[in-house]
Every structure is written in structure tokens, then in C-alpha cells.
Amino acid sequence: MKPLVEGIGKVAGWLGEALGWVKDQIVGDQGGASANGHAAGLRSVPYDNYPALLHKNEAVLTAQEANQYRNGRGGGNITINLNHPVAREEADFKKWALLLRNELEGAGFNMA
16 A cells, blocks of 8 residues: 555656646746735846736836936936026136036936
8 A cells, every 4th residue: 555655646746847847838937936016116126037026007127227217317307597697708608508517427417
């Protein structure tokens, strides 16, 4: 009786492995990881091929875009208002524009 029970156990183990292999071929081997939901967001993906559940209208950023976003360079518009600037000549406005551009580039803004 014992050899019969051991034989059934071996067949069941083999069958489980075979079914696992078939599943991996159909849905892909995820390395034992399951998809994670991050409805509130995730500051940084912890490792390559990290599985995640995405929700409608969410966006996924590249590493470069994410770094720009984290560093405050995610694009967008900047509006600067100069109230009652005093200029003696037209060249003063060009000097201000150049100074402002240099300051913004120094802060990491892309002025292309």
C-alpha cells in the first residue's frame, strides 16, 4: 500500500509542475511575483520587470521623465510678471531676458 501512495504523490507532484509550466507558457513566468496595485502611486519602482496593476487614465513615465518630474522639471509653463520695470533702453530688456534664462537653466530648466 505504501508504494501505491508514494507513486500517487509523485504523479501529483509531476502533474503540478507540468501545469505550472503550461501556465508560465501562457501568461509568462513572473518569477513568483504577483502584480501589485498602487492606486495612491509609487515613488520609485523597486526593481526591473516589477509587475503592477494599472488603472484607467494613469500614466507610466520613463526613468528619465520620472527623474525630471521628481526634480521639478516635469514640463509645464512658467509665467513671470514684471510689474513696472524700469529700462533706459531696449538693450536692458535683452539683458534681463539673458539673466533670467541663465538663472532658469542654472536651476535645471530646459530652455530649448
